[in-house]
Amino acid sequence: MSLPQYQTELLKATDYEAYLSFLEVVCAYKFRSSGKNGEFQLRIFITRPKGYSENYFNLGFGVWNPERQTIDDVIELKNGDFQQILATIANVALDFLKTNPFASLYAEGSTRTRTRLYQREISKHYHLIPDDLKVHGLVTENETGFIEFRKGINFDAFLLSMK
Template structure:
């Protein structure tokens, strides 16, 4: 991708002890959003629910790291005017994971409808910069439409990233 990205650092999954009861953590990294509202440590997690029978679908999540509670809080808004850089960083790590595991798919959904729409708008802005081998599908829950190839101008409830 030609978009500016943040430098990431791998995080040992053992840092997420509170998560072990409900998910398996396959990958994690951290990076920092730096801007007018300060510096925020963001964490990206690729997980699978414990006991999930679909071995190739994983959850892609990210948010601000809460050091006290030792959780990734995906409800905090940094408002550092770096959303494209954050999403480019997340997309870069997603592509890296998918290239390593080409049969995998990554499910992503905002913590709120508003946040999902924000991600959708930001994806639409950079869709032409996304590597050609990356496939992005959007989920439409209404009328059980399901996943369809991402197109601008359609409201999605979630996204699925995979290698074509």
Template sequence: MTLHKYPVTIVDPREYPEHFNLIDVLGAWKFCSEGRNGRFELRVLITRSKQQVNKARCNLGFGVFKDEGIDDFIETRNGDMQHILATVAAIAVNFLAEYPELELYAEGSTPARTRLYQREIAKVIDQLPPALAIYGLVRGIHGGFIKFRRGVNFDAFLLLKY
């Protein structure tokens, strides 16, 4: 299954100076969702906290770009969710190809979004390149990251190269 991806443009990380004292912006991209509710600019950011102990772990975030920044709670309802997620996934895979020593952490802005991402990952997990792995986070007393598998409810995800 090959999913349509939107064309992306690299964004200069210096567009996000308000974040520089807390995080390092390692990569930034933009693309547009076009559908039944109009055109929305989306931004993808890969960041790392300056206070973080594990310097290999980065955060992958995305959302609709508005004047005040990126809003990851907006639902475009454009009918192109799979295209959006395929575009974000391609950015993540390309980033890890360039920086194989890093890991990408991703979590939905709401539990419902995290479940949506889990369902979409489950659809394509068997098509993942062999050098990539996805782990899911299970929170709780005996929680932690385990290899992604269907039938387990995860709270977040970790993508990395072997």
């Protein structure tokens, strides 16, 4: 992607033992958001339920709370670097899928509003998405399911995979 991104640091999955009882943390990254409201550490996790052997994974991210050792995926930083944060997360997702070409990554916002925001950003930068990446959107109305991403449809989540 050609949008500005933050530098990420790969973390050890074993650092998240609290999650490991029910989730397999496949990879974890951290980076810092720096903007008008200060500096915040963000974490990106690619996970799947423990014991689940399929190639379906979940992409999650949020602001790291060091005291609680948890991610807050609801907080709004309003730090002026939203596109840079999303470009960083998109790059991690793309790298994961290139390394694991049979995997699919599921992503949705922590709120309906946030999912719509992600959808607007995907639409806005769709021309930057590599040709070998498939983007599908989930439509839960009428149990439609996943369909190829296109503008003008309200999606409830997204599924990314390689072609």
